[in-house]
Amino acid sequence: EVQLVESGGVVVQPGGSLRLSCAVSGFTFDDYAMHWVRQAPGKGLEWVSLISWDGGSTYYADSVKGRFTISRDNSKNSLYLQMNSLRAEDTALYYCAKAEYDILTGPDYWGQGTLVTVSS
Amino acid sequence: QSALTQPASVSGSPGQSITISCTGTSSDVGGYNYVSWYQLHPGKAPKLMIYDVSKRPSGVSNRFSGSKSVNTASLTISGLQAEDEADYYCCSYAGSSTWVFGGGTKLTVL
Numbered sequence: 001e002v003q004l005v006e007s008g009g010v011v012v013q014p015g016g017s018l019r020l021s022c023a024v025s026g027f028t029f030d031d032y033a034m035h036w037v038r039q040a041p042g043k044g045l046e047w048v049s050l051i052s053w054d055g056g057s058t059y060y061a062d063s064v065k066g067r068f069t070i071s072r073d074n075s076k077n078s079l080y081l082q083m084n085s086l087r088a089e090d091t092a093l094y095y096c097a098k099a100e101y102d103i104l105t106g107p108d109y110w111g112q113g114t115l116v117t118v119s120s
Numbered sequence: 121q122s123a124l125t126q127p128a129s130v131s132g133s134p135g136q137s138i139t140i141s142c143t144g145t146s147s148d149v150g151g152y153n154y155v156s157w158y159q160l161h162p163g164k165a166p167k168l169m170i171y172d173v174s175k176r177p178s179g180v181s182n183r184f185s186g187s188k189s190v191n192t193a194s195l196t197i198s199g200l201q202a203e204d205e206a207d208y209y210c211c212s213y214a215g216s217s218t219w220v221f222g223g224g225t226k227l228t229v230l
Contacts, residue, residue, distance in 0.1 A: 004165075035219070044123065045158070045166075045209050047219040059217040062121055100171060103217045106156045108177065110165040 002026040002109040004096050009114030016086050020114055022079040022096030027109075030054070030074040033099035035107045036081050038092035048094070049081065052103050059103070064090075086118045124149065124210055124222035131228040137198040140225045142210030143191060148220055150191035154213035157186060157195045159206045160224075166209075170195060197227070205229040 008020040022034075036048040049070040050059040058070050069082040079096050093115050097107030125143040132138040142149065142157075149155055157170040168177050170186035173193060183198045193212070197204055210222040 037221075044224040045211070045221040046123075047211070047221055050217055050219070057217070061218065095166065097166075104154070104213065106154060106171065106211050106213065106219055107158075107166075108168045108171065110158075110167075112163075112165045 004111035006096050006111045006114035009116045011117045012086055013120050014118055017084045020081040020094055024077050029077040033103045034079045035097045037095045037097055040092040088118050091118045121220055126222040126225045129226045131230055132200045133230045134200050136200050140195045140208055142193040142222045144212055145191055148212040148214040149193050152213045155193040156211045158209045161206045200229055202229050
């Protein structure tokens, strides 16, 4: 069974930093690209970032480019999102999601999300 | 990276069919056959219902179908059931390995 479990969401002050983690199981992690997607309270889904199977290629939404960094550790079956210079508008439920296969494919399996709140 | 346009809400009675539209541009929906649809129930992980415009993942009911015409994709649910009540989001490839979601549609089963 495919499982993705996000962690690391907390309350952080504007301008602060945070690293989210996503532990996966039930599939061969290093065969697949991975996505991060977020949902602000009362809002729709927003694609955040994508990483290739080997971590060699990364992509970002304009809203987070230069502030967020996606990475992965295939030896630990884990995906990460380093979030710097956080803003109030980054407050959201952050989901990690497995890509159908490569960087040209969208999310198929998702976790249940971890909540990040940016507030003073 | 502007969000795709979906109706805020749709509704239907049990047994009826409904269609949710997802309108983009030639740079996303119209430019690629990479449109997916997701079902969101509160407190649960989003579920993939349709991928590559019209393909159904294993385990998804054949009551769900997808299509596309020019810059608009559509999700049709036939034989509506109470458990179909949820939020639905479309998602399209937007080039350069970026993706864009729709604003979401709340489906109410009357």
